[in-house]
Amino acid sequence: xxxxxxxxxxxSKVAFLGPEGTFTHEAASKVSNNLVSFCSIPAVMESxxxxxxxxxxxxxxxxxxxxxxxxxxxxxxxFDLKIQGEIIIPINQNLIGxxxxxFSDITDVYSHSQALAQCQSFLDENNLNSHYSLSTASxxxxxxxxxxxxxxxxxxxxxxxxxxxxxxxxQDFSNNKTRFVILSKESCELTxxxxxxxxxxxxxxxxxxxxxxxxxxxxxxINLTKIESRPSKEDLGKYIFFIDFLGxxxxxxxxxxxxxIKDKTPFTKILGSYPTII
Amino acid sequence: xxxxxxxxxxxSKVAFLGPEGTFTHEAASKVSNNLVSFCSIPAVMESxxxxxxxxxxxxxxxxxxxxxxxxxxxxxxxFDLKIQGEIIIPINQNLIGxxxxxFSDITDVYSHSQALAQCQSFLDENNLNSHYSLSTASxxxxxxxxxxxxxxxxxxxxxxxxxxxxxxxxQDFSNNKTRFVILSKESCELTxxxxxxxxxxxxxxxxxxxxxxxxxxxxxxINLTKIESRPSKEDLGKYIFFIDFLGxxxxxxxxxxxxxIKDKTPFTKILGSYPTII
Numbered sequence: 001x002x003x004x005x006x007x008x009x010x011x012s013k014v015a016f017l018g019p020e021g022t023f024t025h026e027a028a029s030k031v032s033n034n035l036v037s038f039c040s041i042p043a044v045m046e047s048x049x050x051x052x053x054x055x056x057x058x059x060x061x062x063x064x065x066x067x068x069x070x071x072x073x074x075x076x077x078x079f080d081l082k083i084q085g086e087i088i089i090p091i092n093q094n095l096i097g098x099x100x101x102x103f104s105d106i107t108d109v110y111s112h113s114q115a116l117a118q119c120q121s122f123l124d125e126n127n128l129n130s131h132y133s134l135s136t137a138s139x140x141x142x143x144x145x146x147x148x149x150x151x152x153x154x155x156x157x158x159x160x161x162x163x164x165x166x167x168x169x170x171q172d173f174s175n176n177k178t179r180f181v182i183l184s185k186e187s188c189e190l191t192x193x194x195x196x197x198x199x200x201x202x203x204x205x206x207x208x209x210x211x212x213x214x215x216x217x218x219x220x221x222i223n224l225t226k227i228e229s230r231p232s233k234e235d236l237g238k239y240i241f242f243i244d245f246l247g248x249x250x251x252x253x254x255x256x257x258x259x260x261i262k263d264k265t266p267f268t269k270i271l272g273s274y275p276t277i278i
Numbered sequence: 279x280x281x282x283x284x285x286x287x288x289x290s291k292v293a294f295l296g297p298e299g300t301f302t303h304e305a306a307s308k309v310s311n312n313l314v315s316f317c318s319i320p321a322v323m324e325s326x327x328x329x330x331x332x333x334x335x336x337x338x339x340x341x342x343x344x345x346x347x348x349x350x351x352x353x354x355x356x357f358d359l360k361i362q363g364e365i366i367i368p369i370n371q372n373l374i375g376x377x378x379x380x381f382s383d384i385t386d387v388y389s390h391s392q393a394l395a396q397c398q399s400f401l402d403e404n405n406l407n408s409h410y411s412l413s414t415a416s417x418x419x420x421x422x423x424x425x426x427x428x429x430x431x432x433x434x435x436x437x438x439x440x441x442x443x444x445x446x447x448x449q450d451f452s453n454n455k456t457r458f459v460i461l462s463k464e465s466c467e468l469t470x471x472x473x474x475x476x477x478x479x480x481x482x483x484x485x486x487x488x489x490x491x492x493x494x495x496x497x498x499x500i501n502l503t504k505i506e507s508r509p510s511k512e513d514l515g516k517y518i519f520f521i522d523f524l525g526x527x528x529x530x531x532x533x534x535x536x537x538x539i540k541d542k543t544p545f546t547k548i549l550g551s552y553p554t555i556i
Contacts, residue, residue, distance in 0.1 A: 063514045066347055066507075070395070088514065113391050113410065117348070132391065132410035173511050210505065211492035218489045225515050227488065229344075229506050233451050236341045236366065237503050 015044045015056035019137040021153070021160040027087045027180040028057040041070045045079040048183055055084065056183045062091065063177045065114050067228045071181075072242055075271050076199040076230075081183045083197050083272030091176040093119050095167040096140065096158045101147040103166050110139035111152035119152055122170040137161075181272075187249075188274045194248035195225065197271035200261060201232055201240045209264070210241070216260050217245060220253055240267070248273040293322040293334035297415040299431070299438040305365045305458040306335040319348050323357040326461055333362065334461045340369070341455045343392050345506045349459075350520055353549050354477040354508075359461045361475050361550030369454040371397050373445040374418065374436045379425040381444050388417035389430035397430055400448040415439075459550075465527075466552045472526035473503065475549035478539060479510055479518045487542070488519065494538050495523060498531055518545070526551040 016028035018037025028035050036053060038044045044056040061067045075081065093115055097106060108129045109116070116123065116130045123130050128150075133139040136153030140161040143149035150166060151157065158165050181197075188194075202209035217224060226244035247254040249270055262268045294306035296315025306313050314331060316322045322334040339345045353359065371393055375384060386407045387394070394401065394408045401408050406428075411417040414431030418439040421427035428444060429435065436443050459475075466472075480487035495502060504522035525532040527548055540546045 061509075061514065063509050063516075064511050066509050069344055132412065134410065175511075175513055177514055179514055208496050210502075211489060211496045214489035214492065218486050224488075227507055227517065231339075231341050231344050233342050233453075235453055236339065236455055236457055238341075239505065 013053050015047045015053040017041055017044055017058055019135060021137045021140070021157045022135055023089055023091060023154055023178055024057060024059055024180065026154065026156065027059075027089050027178075030087055031055065031057060031182060041068070042074050042078065045074055045081055045183065048081055048185060049079050051185075054184065056081075057087070057180050058183065059178050060086075060181045061179045061226075061228070062114065062118075063175060063179075064171075064173050065117055067230070067242070069230060072199075072228065072230050073233075075183075076240055076242070076269060081185060081272075082187050083181045083274050084184045084186070084188050085182040085274045086195075086277060087180045087182065088277065089178050089180065091118065091171065091178050092154070092169050093152050093171040093176075094155055094158070094165045095122075095150050095170050096143075096153060096163050097150040097166045098143065098145060098147050099162070099164050101150070101164075101166065105147045106150045106166070107148045109150050109152055110142050112136050112139070115139075115152045118171045118173075118176060121172045122167075182274075187272065190248040190250045190273070191275045193276050194246070194251075194273050195244055195276045196247055196249050196254060196273040197226075197242065197244050198258070198261070199240055199242050199267075199269045199271060200265045201238075201267040202265055212264065213241075213261055216257055220257055222247055222253070222257065242271075246276065291331050293325045293331040295319055295322055295336055297413060299415045299418070299435045300413055301367055301369060301432055301456055302335060302337055302458065304432065304434065305337075305367050305456075308365055309333065309335060309460060319346070320352050320356065323352055323359055323461065326359055326463060327357050329463075332462065334359075335365070335458050336461065337456050338364075338459045339457050339504075339506070340392065340396075341453060341457075342449075342451050343395055345508070345520070347508060350477075350506065350508050350518075351511075353461075354518055354520070354547060359463060359550075360465050361459045361552050362462045362464070362466050363460040363552045364473075364555060365458045365460065366455050366555070367458065369396065369449065369456050370432070370447050371430050371449040371454075372433055372436070372443045373400075373428050373448050374421075374431060374441050375428040375444045376421065376423060376425050377440070377442050379428070379442075379444065383425045384428045384444070385426045387428050387430055388420050390414050390417070393417075393430045396449045396451075396454060399450045400445075460552075465550065468526040468528045468551070469553045471554050472529075472551050473522055473524055473554045474527050474532060474551040475504075475520070475522050476536070476539070477518055477520050477545075477547045477549060478543045479516075479545040480543055490542065491519075491539055494535055498535055500525055500531070500535065520549075524554065
């Protein structure tokens with residue numbers, strides 16, 4: 001039996017990257033009401049691997065800023081978890097201030113580095129100094145009762161900390177979305193409309209090999225929906241590739257493709273097969 | 279004639295991402311003694327485009343953490359600059375504290391998010407709380423005269439701020455290197471031992487197209503030394519690819535390859551051809 005810091009049983013709980021009020025909290029709320037927050041992405045994954053939580057929700061990529069490196073690296077190298085599904089949330093950022101503050105009072109803005117990056121043009125145009133904080137929620141705590149400070153984050157933050165929205169939708173790009181994954185120790189069954197996430201590395205002779213691997217998908221008419229490269233951490237120019245493609249690891253054609261890739265590469269890891277939502 | 283804030287002529291100066299004492303400063307010192315620091319990567323690029331500085335030095339990728347997104351995005355979408363060369367610096371991170379502090383005093387650590395990420399295991403093992411700061415140098419300023427606080431950064435920082443190294447080489451991976459690029463408005467001449475950096479996007483029909491582009495290099499026996507994907511900022515699953523390959527844009531074979539890629543893709547941009555150092 002596992003207990004968290006407050007002494008609650010958490011085996012059937014769903015772990016998420018907290019604190020409350022973040023976009024990850026919004027995504028996790030779509031999966032369960034029985035949520036427990038952790039302070040880092042590896043801590044979420046560890047809680048599932050140890051069996052303290054049944055599932056966990058972490059961000060994996062943003063349409064503007066790109067992949068969440070720590071999620072990809074942890075899934076490839078550190079934890080043996082399976083992606084069970086995905087949740088896509090539109091990211092609308094807001095300038096959030098104290099109830100008595102107005103826009104002209106604001107000189108300095110606090111938020112998570114990714115939220116600040118998503119609002120770079122707004123910050124530049126309005127001559128606002130930006131400061132990193134560990135999360136959008138810790139930014140909110142930091143500005144309490146200081147009328148010249150503002151936070152950037154989701155609407156929910158204003159509610160939770162008794163603050164107000166000064167400007168809404170301040171992100172630079174209107175099609176800003178984050179993709180979250182639901183992690184678990186169990187694999188998903190084949191549904192007939194599935195997607196598989198795979199990590200693999202290639203041998204030194206780099207250009208030919210990536211071309212060859214992509215050719216295996218092309219010749220079988222399997223569509224890739226994502227490709228990302230991450231450093232393998234061995235040296236500059238050495239990569240692990242993360243691809244998503246349509247199909248389930250138990251489909252006959254996908255089994256054949258996966259075997260072919262495994263035979264040709266030094267490292268492959270199936271991160272999960274799960275129902276498609278798009 | 280351009281003057282910076284101190285009224286100096288800066289046309290012949292080399293811009294870098296400051297402040298002083300950072301790894302970028304170390305890289306820039308290898309190029310020129312006539313340096314001027316700017317507070318962001320786009321500000322460095324803007325100073326070159328406007329002709330205020332002759333060249334600029336910015337980080338482009340790290341062997342552990344991956345690409346520097348803002349550098350790639352700014353080169354692809356925002357500025358018309360050429361890469362003139364590259365500098366690779368080993369990244370040795372140090373725990374830096376006040377002269378009277380010892381390791382057992384330290385509870386909280388400040389640094390740039392990338393430096394913190396590079397020392398994650400050290401921070402976890404020693405139960406140290408981590409806090410983001412805008413740069414390793416601003417972290418150093420933040421800890422002055424507080425014996426329970428430490429910064430993470432290059433050795434140079436300890437010298438500059440009258441601090442001391444408490445633990446050296448605390449990064450998780452020993453082969454931690456950052457690659458910096460030298461930017462200018464001018465292209466480099468062909469030397470016979472060159473490298474080209476290219477950005478391109480592909481049409482919707484994704485899997486076949488990337489495979490086809492890589493095939494152009496494979497069939498011409500041209501080695502890729504890097505491939506990165508970045509979101510195109512249009513939607514999830516839409517990417518711009520950044521590749522480096524051996525050869526100069528004015529080599530006959532590379533001219534042919536570049537034309538073929540241009541004819542097949544909706545967007546290509548040569549980021550520069552420059553002498554190889556590895």
